[in-house]
Amino acid sequence: MRATRLVTALAVALAASLEPHRTGQQATFLVRDVRVFDGERVAERQDVLVENGVITRVGATGFSVPRGTTVIDGRGRTLLPGLIDAHVHVSDSAAADLGQALSLGVTTVLDMFSGAARFERIKALRSADPPDIAAVRTAGVGATAPGGHPSQMGGPPFPTITDSGEAVAFVNARIAEGSDYIKIIYDDLSSLGMSVPMLDRRTLAGLIAAAHARGKVAVVHILSEEQARVAVEAGADGLVHLFTGESVSPDFARLVASRGAFVIPTLSVLSASCGQPSGAKIANDSLLRPYIRPSLRRMMSMTMRARGGATSCEATREAIRQLARHGVPILAGTDAPGLGQTYGASLHGELELLVGAGLTPAQALAAATRAPARAFGITDRGRIAPGLRADLVLVDGDPTTDILGTRRIAMVWKRGVLAKRATYE
Ligand SMILES: [Zn+2]
Numbered sequence: 001m002r003a004t005r006l007v008t009a010l011a012v013a014l015a016a017s018l019e020p021h022r023t024g025q026q027a028t029f030l031v032r033d034v035r036v037f038d039g040e041r042v043a044e045r046q047d048v049l050v051e052n053g054v055i056t057r058v059g060a061t062g063f064s065v066p067r068g069t070t071v072i073d074g075r076g077r078t079l080l081p082g083l084i085d086a087h088v089h090v091s092d093s094a095a096a097d098l099g100q101a102l103s104l105g106v107t108t109v110l111d112m113f114s115g116a117a118r119f120e121r122i123k124a125l126r127s128a129d130p131p132d133i134a135a136v137r138t139a140g141v142g143a144t145a146p147g148g149h150p151s152q153m154g155g156p157p158f159p160t161i162t163d164s165g166e167a168v169a170f171v172n173a174r175i176a177e178g179s180d181y182i183k184i185i186y187d188d189l190s191s192l193g194m195s196v197p198m199l200d201r202r203t204l205a206g207l208i209a210a211a212h213a214r215g216k217v218a219v220v221h222i223l224s225e226e227q228a229r230v231a232v233e234a235g236a237d238g239l240v241h242l243f244t245g246e247s248v249s250p251d252f253a254r255l256v257a258s259r260g261a262f263v264i265p266t267l268s269v270l271s272a273s274c275g276q277p278s279g280a281k282i283a284n285d286s287l288l289r290p291y292i293r294p295s296l297r298r299m300m301s302m303t304m305r306a307r308g309g310a311t312s313c314e315a316t317r318e319a320i321r322q323l324a325r326h327g328v329p330i331l332a333g334t335d336a337p338g339l340g341q342t343y344g345a346s347l348h349g350e351l352e353l354l355v356g357a358g359l360t361p362a363q364a365l366a367a368a369t370r371a372p373a374r375a376f377g378i379t380d381r382g383r384i385a386p387g388l389r390a391d392l393v394l395v396d397g398d399p400t401t402d403i404l405g406t407r408r409i410a411m412v413w414k415r416g417v418l419a420k421r422a423t424y425e
Contacts, residue, residue: 027053027390027416033061034074035398039081039370039383042362042400048079050390053416057386077410078398081369081384082107082391085347086264086376087240087333089113090136094121096293097343098133103291103421104344105406107391107414108381110333110372111138112183112221112240113150115158123178131417134344135391137376140179142221143170143207145197149185149221152196161199167206168213175214181376182211182218183240186231191223191243192273205234217376219264225315229255238262238375240333244274245315253322262329262375265320267353268346269335274313278349279340287407288345290423302339320357329375330359332368348407361403390416 028051036046036058049057049065057063065071088109090097101109114122122138129135144151146160161170171182184207188198199207204220211218212235219238220231225248228239232255239256242265256263271278282288283300292300323330332354334346347368354364373382381389392413399405412419 029070030065031072031074035078037080050416053390055388055390078395080393083368084108084372086110086331086372087112087266088336101134101344102419105393105409105412106344106347108135113142115141116156131414137180139183142183144185145199147197164202164206168210171210182216185221186227187223208235232256232259232261240264241266242316246312248315248319253326256328257326264331264333266333266335268341268350269338272340274311277340282345282349290425292345296342317357329371330367331372351403355403362400
């Protein structure tokens with residue numbers, strides 16, 4: 001007990017000394033008599049104490065706190081770890097994107113491809129980590145073949161890789177530039193009725209091995225079951241999409257589980273490509289809409305229809321049920337800001353879709369908190385426990401029984417600082 005206290009005290013002191021934006025404003029407070037989802041389990045009638053931006057105590061309600069501590073009434077409410085969107089693409093308006101995410105309870109986002117000026121902007125925000133926008137981690141430039149996805153989408157040129165002999169140098173260059181993890185594209189877009197160059201298996205395996213040699217997580221973009229299987233067999237730590245289609249092989253999840261990989265299904269984007277777009281519904285949800293920048297709302301109602309290939313989401317949902325049965329970590333990610341997705345708001349839609357695919361609300365909440373923090377080795381967040389960052393979301397009601405409840409946001413804190421939550425109407 002004493003050791004735990006000491007560790008907590010050290011964590012607080014450390015966090016306070018590292019805190020460049022400490023205002024004291026709301027950085028110390030108590031949420032009293034609240035239901036807590038700690039990233040894994042639900043506990044009723046808890047008190048949660050935050051000091052200098054760090055969670056310092058969690059326990060049965062009624063413990064005494066320093067005189068003058070701000071007390072927030074948690075009755076009828078649920079306290080969640082700040083949500084994590086494990087698949088986004090931060091745009092050139094990075095600060096605005098991350099601000100919108102934070103307003104909607106998403107306190108950390110994982111960017112899955114950025115280069116040139118945008119990468120520099122993201123890195124600056126990553127190290128400054130200001131309290132009024134979501135924290136960000138980035139893959140930087142992903143590994144793809146010359147002319148491979150996503151170069152068909154335009155934008156400034158970026159380095160590519162043609163041969164497995166270049167894998168070590170490619171990965172070292174990314175790490176030197178500041179990539180937090182290595183993203184690899186293993187997809188010729190045939191599932192979307194297109195055909196672009198893609199890496200061969202040896203290069204894929206070489207990149208993953210090179211990432212692991214440097215202690216980095218390697219994640220792979222795939223859009224078909226075949227690509228997913230190859231990526232997992234090549235040693236991928238995680239898949240950053242799933243796939244659509246009529247059916248999935250009965251042994252798919254067993255393979256993924258046997259390799260210890262995680263999966264970010266990105267149902268928000270996949271369901272649009274198989275004819276079940278959810279973006280307009282999210283954009284028109286009165287609990288979410290006011291926080292979505294008007295310039296982004298328009299894109300929410302647009303859909304992309306696959307030119308060929310799959311038009312069924314059955315394989316996606318069945319794969320998720322299989323993965324859950326096999327205990328494969330599932331991570332919530334939106335692929336915002338594509339057609340039909342946006343920062344923050346779409347993560348609430350993703351949680352609803354994950355529950356629709358068969359996860360329990362608690363499993364879905366874990367997919368947006370503990371699971372991504374763990375999968376990406378971000379050890380200071382994703383749970384509500386002493387010593388962790390006070391990235392927190394307080395919602396009215398109980399999202400552990402009704403996942404739509406994540407949208408009833410009362411307050412959001414990043415490192416204990418209360419978010420202002422800008423609205424646009
Ligand atoms: Zn993406």
